[in-house]
Amino acid sequence: MQKMIKPQKAAFLIKRNLLAVLILFFVFLLIGFILTIFFDSFLVWTLVVSIFVLASGFNLINSLVAFSKREYVFLEDRIVQKGGNLFSDSETELLVKNITHVKMRLPFIEHAVFKTGRVRVESAGSASSEIFLESVDKTSQKYKQISALMEKNGFELSRKSLKFRDKPVILGVLFEVFKNILGILVFIVFFLGEFVADIHISQAVDFNWTRLGSFVLIILAVFVYSILRQFIAFLDLLKRKYFIYEDVIVYKDGFLNKNYAFIPFSNLSDSNLDQSLISRIFGIYDVKLSCQGGDSEILFKNLRKGKEMNEVLDSLINRAERKSLKAKDKLESESKTKGETKSNKEKSTIKNIYDKNYIDEFKMQPFRSLFGFLLILGGVVLIFIPLIIFVPLALAGLLPVLVVFVTSSLVGIIPVFATTYYVKSSKIEQAYNFLSNKKIEFSFEKITSVELKKNFIDKWFKTLTIEFNSIGSNQPLILRNIRADKKTVQKLLLKVGIRQLEKSHKIGSKYSLGNEFRAYLFQYLILLVCFGFLLVSFGFSFGLEGELLEGFELARSIFSVLLVAYLVLLLIIIVYRHFYYKKMSLVFFKDSLRFEKGIFFKHYYFSLLENVKDITTKKYPFSKMGEISFNLVGERLVRKQGSKKSVSLVSNGFNFAFVENIDTKDDLVDYILGLGLVKTNLDLKELEFDREPRKDFVLKGSPHLVNSILGILLFFIIIDSLVLIFVKVAFVSFSILILSFLFIILFILSVKVRTYLVQEDRVLYRRGLVYKKQTSIIFDKIDFIEKDKGLLNQIFKTGNVIINTTGSTMAELILKNVSEPEKWYEEIKKRYKN
Secondary structure (H helix, E strand, O other): OOEEEOOOHHHHHHHHHHHHHHHHHHHHHHHHHHHOOOOOHHHHHHHHHHHHHHHHHHHHHHHHHHHHHOEEEEOOOEEEEEEEEOOEEEEEEEEHHHEEEEEEEEOHHHHHHHOEEEEEEEEOOOHHHOEEEEEEEOHHHHHHHHHHHHHHOOOOOOOOOEEEEEOEOHHHHHHHHHHHHHHHHHHHHHHHHHHHHHHHHOOOOOOOHHHHHHHHHHHHHHHHHHHHHHHHHHHHHHOOEEEEEOOEEEEEEOOOOEEEEEEEOOOEEEEEEEEOHHHHHOOOEEEEEEEOOOOOEEEEEEEOOHHHHHHHHHHHHHHHHHHHHHHHHHHHHHHHHHOOOOOOOOOOOOOOOOOOOOOEEEEOOHHHHOHHHHHHHHHHHHHHHHHHHHOOOHHHHHHHHHHHHHHHHHHHHHHHHHEEEEEOOOEEEEEEEOOOEEEEEEEHHHEEEEEEEEEHHHHHHOEEEEEEEEOOOOOOEEEEEEEOOHHHHHHHHHHHOOOOOOOOEEEEOOOOHHHHHHHOHHHHHHHHHHHHHHHHHHHHHHHOOOHHHHHOHHHHHHHHHHHHHHHHHHHHHHHHHHHHHHOOEEEEOOOEEEEEEOOOEEEEEEEEHHHEEEEEEEEOOOOOOEEEEEEEEEEEEEEOOOOOOOEEEEEEEEEEEEEOOHHHHHHHHHHHHHHOOOOOOOOHHHHHOOOOOOOOOOEEEOOOHHHHHHHHHHHHHHHHHHHHHHOOOHHHHHHHHHHHHHHHHHHHHHHHOOEEEEOOOEEEEEEOOOOEEEEEEEHHHEEEEEEEEOHHHHHHOEEEEEEEEOOOOOOOEEEEEEEOHHHHHHHHHHHHHO
């Protein structure tokens, strides 16, 4: 099956150009009005109109090229989207098995005029893998065609047995719309307030009333437009209806623009229930569905029967998971019956055993959870009581501090008693029930890794904290400060399918003082330079005579204290790290791994081997030692340091430092991940020692040098030119030029050492001048690949090949600026597909 589809030309071009021309018109109109204040009106408008016409013409040509390149190809097991513009080419490929969500939109005007619409196909992995059928004819037919293609690839989309139906509550929709309108009003009042202040300040001066009138008209137009949009959104939500069948979720809405969507259960991970205080008062729920991808979530809001819907969804997701496992077992048994083998290196699979019988319930241990608070409270009492006794008037000044302390304490105390953790047959649940009601559920079969944390305080209270990471959530489900012994932990791990039996291989950490300096070479060089500078200054002060020498005595004393303190601190760090890394170990079992680190703060990672996506090794300079970073399926939101709002998605994983023979460890670990440790006679010691790194390859190449450095070269040429023009101090300008030259040389060298390799079973990326790094992804872990070409790629006849793994929103590896990108793309595609 291969079917090629193109957008309808008129709809595609008019939609793209009409919006762009309108935006350009208002932008240039605004620029024109501003410039007429300072320059001649005729010249300004002549220039503005000319640039507007040129920009509109360029956009039309670019749209024509984009139309000629845009096409969608439907294959047996994937959908390919090809596109680009004047300066770029792109190709996005989505495996049908990864589809999570299909949406069809019939825009009111576009559909009425051209009878066209849009279909968006969302995936379980990267957001960049989405397919967007834009301005296509017979949209409903394309929508059904995708559904049929999915059914051919194993999805159940029969829609025969209706299990549940619901629609948003009017009251909840009103709350949501009112909240948006309130935000618009606050925004408008803020800016009007600024102008009122201007009027007040300008009472003695002629005020520009025309400017105020224009501003008020603009604000009024924005307000009317916003209110109209919210009104249409309100009508759209009132039209929304949800239908849950035995194998698929279907929903539709739309007052003017009609929207339809379906969600198969196959790639859904979990469903969660959320209810704020106001929602709880009115009996309204939000239900959130998690897909296979760290940032893939679908929200169903303002439901009266949200609790029932959540229960139905849970049962149907579990049913889909059981059917998927049975299908895999059947396929494996058929393969064994037919005697199908690919080679003597064929990966043997292990059937993961999930313990369905173990059921439990946990609460946070109160004294352990409030230990820090009780310590602070004791300190507060010891400080405040004497103050109140001896200085009664201080109570009035301390009252606000006490109010803040009590309020913040309640925020931390309430969850301890209002949170319960439930271990159920096929899922784990965190339930919070106080003023609001919130439930977070993870299906055990979608959990990809488990982290166990235990510190010296936990030893006193016999508690620990367990974090479960799921492929469908960007935040872990944390069992915080629970009472649990070794047997309980083993039972919880078995729920995830992790069995710590038949230890097959162990890698330890070898820490030494020499390796410490190699691992942190640049940090110690900087410290050495600073130390040398201080030492020279210190020695210089001894050589001075007279009054100046006396002025240095305090400085010498401070320096001596700092020097001793630094040496003592360095000694403590080295001793601590010696014992810290001595405890660090990585153990491979038949189908899982365990990583352990820490002394006073113990930390354990557990994961199935199949959930390791890729590894990166780093070799320390002048050594055979290095470290390995394991990248696990799933992602989590991490708050950037010093920022309350700025967050980023990072992959789950861990870093294993001070590993011997790092050159061969990459091959060893990939061997384990690729084949699995299922052969009882497998002797890994023979693979690990007395062995050179693999040198075989199918393809080998490096980034195109000029293509890679041209951008940074032009940047420094511009910067250095400005320096020569404006910086009059010869020493400063000369120093900047030298630094720019050195940076460019280093950048060129860093590009020249980058190497891409395709071997029989994996893709490698090597780089690094001082610290040699290598990232490897075995073909079993690749989910899908893409390729694209930018303007520079078109000039130098190069391109980028993008490799994605399961459960990531970002690409795992990009082969940048490679020559003959089609050759690389097809070779990798052939191997990971097979």
